[in-house]
Amino acid sequence: MTTLSVKTVFRLGLMVGIFITLFNTGCVKKEGATSGASSNIASGNEILVGEYGSMTGSESTFGVSTHKGILMALDEVNKAGGVNGKKLVLKSYDDQGQAAEAVTIITKLISQDKVSLILGEVASSRSIAAGAIAQQYKIPMVSPSSTNPKVTQVGDYIFRVCFIDPFQGSVMARFAINNLKLKRAAVFRDIKADYSVGLANFFVEEYKKMGGEIVADVSYASGDMDFKSQLTSIKGKNPDVLFIPGYYTEVGLVARQARELGLKAVLLGGDGWDSEKLTEIGGDAVVGGYFSNHYSHEDQSPVVQNFVAQFKSRYGEIPSGLAAQGYDAAMVAVGAMKRASELSPKAFREAIAQTKNFQGVTGMITINEERNAVKPAVVLKVVGRQKFSYITTINP
Amino acid sequence: MLQAFLQNIINGMAQGSVYALVALGYTMVYGVLQFINFAHSDIFMLGAFGGFFLAKWLSPFISNPLILLMAVVIGSMAFCVAVGLTIERIAYRPLRTAPRLNVLITAIGVSLFLENFGQIIFGADPQVFPSLISTHSLLEGEGLVLNNIQLTVVVVSVLLMLILHWIVRHTKLGIAMRAVSFDIEVANLMGIPTDTIILFTFTIGSSLAGAASILYGLSYPKIEPLLGMMIGLKAFVAAVFGGIGSIMGAAVGGIVLGLAESFTVYYVSSTFRDAIAFGILILILLFRPAGLFGTFRREKV
Numbered sequence: 001m002t003t004l005s006v007k008t009v010f011r012l013g014l015m016v017g018i019f020i021t022l023f024n025t026g027c028v029k030k031e032g033a034t035s036g037a038s039s040n041i042a043s044g045n046e047i048l049v050g051e052y053g054s055m056t057g058s059e060s061t062f063g064v065s066t067h068k069g070i071l072m073a074l075d076e077v078n079k080a081g082g083v084n085g086k087k088l089v090l091k092s093y094d095d096q097g098q099a100a101e102a103v104t105i106i107t108k109l110i111s112q113d114k115v116s117l118i119l120g121e122v123a124s125s126r127s128i129a130a131g132a133i134a135q136q137y138k139i140p141m142v143s144p145s146s147t148n149p150k151v152t153q154v155g156d157y158i159f160r161v162c163f164i165d166p167f168q169g170s171v172m173a174r175f176a177i178n179n180l181k182l183k184r185a186a187v188f189r190d191i192k193a194d195y196s197v198g199l200a201n202f203f204v205e206e207y208k209k210m211g212g213e214i215v216a217d218v219s220y221a222s223g224d225m226d227f228k229s230q231l232t233s234i235k236g237k238n239p240d241v242l243f244i245p246g247y248y249t250e251v252g253l254v255a256r257q258a259r260e261l262g263l264k265a266v267l268l269g270g271d272g273w274d275s276e277k278l279t280e281i282g283g284d285a286v287v288g289g290y291f292s293n294h295y296s297h298e299d300q301s302p303v304v305q306n307f308v309a310q311f312k313s314r315y316g317e318i319p320s321g322l323a324a325q326g327y328d329a330a331m332v333a334v335g336a337m338k339r340a341s342e343l344s345p346k347a348f349r350e351a352i353a354q355t356k357n358f359q360g361v362t363g364m365i366t367i368n369e370e371r372n373a374v375k376p377a378v379v380l381k382v383v384g385r386q387k388f389s390y391i392t393t394i395n396p
Numbered sequence: 397m398l399q400a401f402l403q404n405i406i407n408g409m410a411q412g413s414v415y416a417l418v419a420l421g422y423t424m425v426y427g428v429l430q431f432i433n434f435a436h437s438d439i440f441m442l443g444a445f446g447g448f449f450l451a452k453w454l455s456p457f458i459s460n461p462l463i464l465l466m467a468v469v470i471g472s473m474a475f476c477v478a479v480g481l482t483i484e485r486i487a488y489r490p491l492r493t494a495p496r497l498n499v500l501i502t503a504i505g506v507s508l509f510l511e512n513f514g515q516i517i518f519g520a521d522p523q524v525f526p527s528l529i530s531t532h533s534l535l536e537g538e539g540l541v542l543n544n545i546q547l548t549v550v551v552v553s554v555l556l557m558l559i560l561h562w563i564v565r566h567t568k569l570g571i572a573m574r575a576v577s578f579d580i581e582v583a584n585l586m587g588i589p590t591d592t593i594i595l596f597t598f599t600i601g602s603s604l605a606g607a608a609s610i611l612y613g614l615s616y617p618k619i620e621p622l623l624g625m626m627i628g629l630k631a632f633v634a635a636v637f638g639g640i641g642s643i644m645g646a647a648v649g650g651i652v653l654g655l656a657e658s659f660t661v662y663y664v665s666s667t668f669r670d671a672i673a674f675g676i677l678i679l680i681l682l683f684r685p686a687g688l689f690g691t692f693r694r695e696k697v
Contacts, residue, residue, distance in 0.1 A: 056520040058620065096520065191667065220666050223626075225616040228407040229661035232400055249522055253618060260531060261403070262541045280524045281618055 046089045047082075047343065049074065049333070050115035050139075052105045052130060053122060057097030058222075058249050061275045062122040062322055066144050067092060068315055069326025070119055073334070083337045091115055099129040106130040110137045116345045117142070117337070119329050122322060123247075124148030124195040131158045140349040144329035145271065145294070145322055148198045152371040157345075159352050159371045161329045161360065162294055163396070165195070168270050169202030171292045171377045171394045172243060176268060177210045179379075179392065180290075182240035186216040186265065188230065188254065190246040193222055199245035199270045215239050220254070222247065227254050228261060235263045247272040252281025259285040266290070274321045276386045289382045294321040295362040296378045296390035307361045321362070328360035332367075399540050404658045410546040410615065412654020413553035417608035418631035419638070419646035420560065421601035427577045427641040428597045431496050434503040435483055437628020438510035439476050439602050443609030444525065444619045445518055446475035451526045465528045465610075473606035480602025481595060489591070507628075514621030522620040525613035549611045556607060557647050560600065564643060569596060577641070626670075633677045639687025648688060 051070055053063030074088045082088055091113045095102035102121060109115050110133065118134055118141040121127045127146035134141040135155030143151055143160040147168055152158045176182050185207055190196035204214050215237040218230045231254070234242065242258065242265040244251050251273055258267070267289035274293055278286055297308045297318050307327065311319040319327075335358060336351035337343070355367040363375040376395045380388040418440055425433040450471045451464070458464040487506050491499045535542040564570035575583040576593045584590045612627070613619055634653045638645025653673060660672045680687060 058520070058522050060521045218666070224666070224669075225618065226407070226411055226657075229404060229658045230666055232403045232407065233662055236400055249618060253616060256617070260533075260541065260543050262533070277522075277524070281522075283527070 045086055047086050047117075047337065048113060048115040049088055049090050049330075050106070050109035050113060050118040050120075051090055051092040052095050052102055052109065052118070052120040052126075053092070054097035054126075055092075055094035059097050059123060059247055061248075061277055061320075062145075063094070063097075065275075065320045065322040066120075066122055066326035066329075068311070069144070069319065069323035069328075070330045072311060072314060073327045073330035077330075077334050083334060084343065086343070088334070095121070095126060095130075097123070097126075099126045102126040102130040103133055106133045106141075110134070110139050115139065116343070117333055117348055119144065119326070119333065121146060123193070124151055124198070125193060127151045127158075127160075128154060128194065131155070134158065138349075139345045140333075140352055142329045142333050142352065144325040146195075147271065148194045149370075149372075150194065150198075156353075156371070157349050159332075159367060161332050161362070161365055161373045162325055163375055163377055164372050165198035165270075166202040167396060168292050168377060169199045169204075169245070170206035171379070172199075172245075172268050172270065172290075173203045173206035173210060173212070174394065175290065175292075175379050175392070176207065176241050176243075176266075177212050180241065180266060182266060183212045184215050184238070184240045185212055186234045186237060186239035186242045187214060187218075188227075188234065188242060188244045188246075189217070189219050190222050190250065191219040193247070195270075195272065196245045196247075200243065203243050203245065220246075220250065222250055224250065225253065227257050231258050231261050231263055234258075234265075235261055239265045241266045241268055243268045245270045245272065248275040248278040249281060252278055252283075252286060255282040255285040255289065271321060273382075274388075276320075279382065279385045279387075286382050287384060290379055290391065291382075292377045292394075293380050293388075294377065295324045296321075296380055296388070297324075298390040299378070303359060304361055324361045328362050328365065331360060332358055332365060400662065402540055404662050405655065406540075406542050406546060408655035408658030409651060410549045410654070411658065412634075412651035413550050414608050414612050414615075414650075415627070415631045415634045415653050416647045416650025417553050417556065417604045417611070418627060419634040419650045420557070420643060421605050422632055422635040423638070423640055423643060423646040424597050424601045426635070427643075428573065428580075428594055429488070429499070431499045432503060432632065433488075433601075434500075434628070435487075435506040435510060436601065436605060437624030437631070438507050438514070439479050439483075439624075440605040440609045440612075440627060441514060441619075441621060441624035442479050442510065443472045443476040443606035444613050444623060445514070445523075445621075446606070447472040447610045447613055448523055448525055448619060450475075451528060455526070461529050468528060469607055469610045472610050473603040476602040476606030476609070477599050480598045480605075484595060484598045489594075511621055511625070518621050520621065522618045525617040525619050527617060528614065545614050549615060552607065552611060556604060557643075560604070560643060563600070569593070573597060630673055633673050636687055637676055637680050639689040642687065642689040645687050645689035 053066050054060055055063045074090050078087050093105040095105050122145045124146040127143045128150055131141055131154040135157050140157045145162050147162055147165045149164050187200050189200035216234045220227055244254055269291040271293045273291040332355055336348055340347040340351040358365040365373045365375050368374050374396055376393050378393050379391045381391050383389045421436045447468045451468050454467055483506055487502050531543050531545055533541055533543050572588050572593050575588055576590050580590055634649035635646045638649025656672055657669050660668050
């Protein structure tokens with residue numbers, strides 16, 4: 001009975017196979033026709049706006065912050081009389097931080113809820129996946145914070161109100177060389193995220209162009225827990241700065257393990273660091289690091305301070321950059337709706353494309369021909385637990 | 397180069413001992429019941445969350461970090477035992493005479509249930525495991541770093557494995573376990589209370605998972621309900637590698653897998669980490685299905 005035969009073990013192997021497959025198969029539902037989803041905005045007193053984001057999952061603070069910003073913007077507009085007398089109604093769904101889920105949800109927003117404009121996502125990989133659907137149905141989509149260049153290359157209905165990776169990557173390269181005067185950099189990229197790879201590539205390009213040296217360029221995959229082997233190899237190269245353009249969950253662990261291994265380089269990153277969880281996970285290890293972001297709540301300009309005060313009184317917390325981006329995305333969209341020749345997705349698209357010098361919370365926004373926003377970036381320093389202080393603004 | 401090599405050994409050992417502790421749970425249940433308890437990885441996950449909440453509740457009352465750590469480890473082990481025994485009683489015992497395949501499918505079902513249940517209760521958002529003891533470096537020579545947490549992980553793991561070895565080899569309970577593993581029906585005829593022995597097996601396996609989960613939480617302070625999935629699979633590979641059913645095999649398999657991963661990432665690329673782990677599984681199944689230490693009929697517990 002207890003003999004372990006070859007056959008038994010093979011059967012076990014098969015079981016493991018099934019087990020793995022069970023967990024890794026995401027199902028993508030395809031529904032609706034390929035085109036011609038009409039929106040019922042002409043009739044009725046409402047304009048439906050769709051939103052999809054990661055309300056749960058490992059990047060949930062991104063989705064939740066953005067959602068708060070969007071909600072506040074739309075409420076403000078509705079209180080002031082809406083768009084041409086019509087109320088804005090937000091349809092918001094959770095994509096659990098999964099690209100496959102984002103695709104399902106955006107299809108649902110378009111073909112079932114019949115929204116006439118969509119806001120989302122934060123993560124570039126999900127914006128690219130879902131953007132293809134928005135483009136297919138010709139419903140304008142405005143991403144608040146996806147910085148990978150490919151996002152708006154999906155098609156002419158896809159916009160964003162943030163700067164793109166080349167800019168963010170080069171901002172940190174310029175900051176490292178001009179402000180910190182550090183010329184030996186190591187790059188530690190998340191090969192599973194378009195965002196991270198994009199930032200890393202442009203950092204490397206700009207850094208070399210400015211006379212810096214890239215001493216190591218290694219990778220991890222989001223979801224990894226142990227980074228010690230890669231960090232050991234980075235440590236051997238003795239860099240001055242370590243650029244980790246990842247998301248906060250991994251960055252926190254990377255920073256912690258880097259310090260444990262005695263790696264003393266200054267840590268740099270992008271807006272993926274922007275979460276209160278960064279210091280919760282990373283502890284003191286991330287303190288002293290710098291990252292580029294869309295805005296700083298310490299910025300003393302009245303637009304920013306007004307926004308911060310309102311957000312605080314509504315949610316009892318200081319808005320993160322992602323909340324400000326969400327707010328701006330919604331406001332740019334609303335501004336376009338008001339200017340649009342008629343209330344149709346097509347007219348909204350035309351109007352968004354013509355956005356010029358729009359004063360947003362995150363700076364002056366102009367949409368260029370590639371449907372990207374041209375605007376400045378700020379560099380923040382992690383100074384303590386959940387405390388980021390404003391260092392400088394870098395213009396395009 | 398030598399430093400980097402040694403550093404990788406340290407890193408790999410720390411990671412591998414956690415695999416080994418979890419692998420022991422797989423291997424012991426397999427030894428006695430001849431099925432893979434897939435829910436074991438989720439018991440590990442629940443242990444981490446148990447420790448997380450326990451640390452939260454206890455930290456205002458206990459100021460000494462060492463006592464707090466002990467309390468959390470023991471509490472988490474106890475919690476895991478409770479979960480493990482409940483699963484055995486509800487899901488596995490009624491299927492004792494059913495074909496093994498049914499039990500295996502049930503195990504997968506229990507595993508899926510626990511993962512989704514975890515997502516509902518704890519939320520899918522990762523939680524930060526509290527650092528119960530502060531990290532400090534014990535050895536910081538020329539580029540070589542060993543910190544107290546890594547050392548704790550390895551020492552505690554080895555200690556637990558030695559205790560387990562002693563139980564299996566030198567106690568009446570251990571003899572009974574080996575007898576049940578050898579032939580459950582004959583053991584029953586000889587007057588061994590097989591159900592009780594099986595419960596003990598689950599107790600030991602689950603408590604090791606509980607201890608492993610705290611050691612894991614200390615090293616990588618990010619816990620989430622799907623935490624057990626990857627570790628469970630890796631530990632399973634370790635158990636098969638060492639020879640499923642063999643305690644020695646699970647221990648060695650875990651350490652070897654940890655080292656293999658560490659070296660792969662360092663000398664090849666992080667992209668190949670999982671490929672190596674599962675590549676090992678395939679090779680073992682092809683060339684030595686019984687694993688390193690698993691010979692037919694030899695010492696299965």
